[in-house]
Amino acid sequence: MSWKWEYAFGAEEAARSLPLDFLAAIERVADELVRAAEALHVHGRAYEGFDPQGRQIPVPGGGMIRYQVVVRSERVYVVQITYVGF
Template identity: 45%
Template structure:
């Protein structure tokens, strides 16, 4: 497997109406989170812990909520909040 990130339940549902500049900042930060998770969980598929709680990250124009699923080697973005959403 290879680490990645995705919106849950879907990009349209999570980002509906958010400005493109804000979403670009979210995507950039999500890429950073993937690299950090990959370094922290060298073999995520073998992880046996309970996992991390949901966390929030500030980005220019708002913030987003995410959680890490080590066994799936996945960072899940489940909410984005900006002035336009």
């Protein structure tokens, strides 16, 4: 299994109503988060500690995302999207 990101909870539903350029910005930020998590947690599936606390990060284009890293699943989940560009 390799590191990936995906929407969780209602974030996928919320993403359907957002402008395409903002969605592209979310994807770029999420890809960077995946690369960072993969570098920090090299032994992802064998990890035995607690998952890091979820955080927020700004997204270019007028918004932010809240994300959660789940190390043993090798996933970064986007759990909330805030867009103020409407």
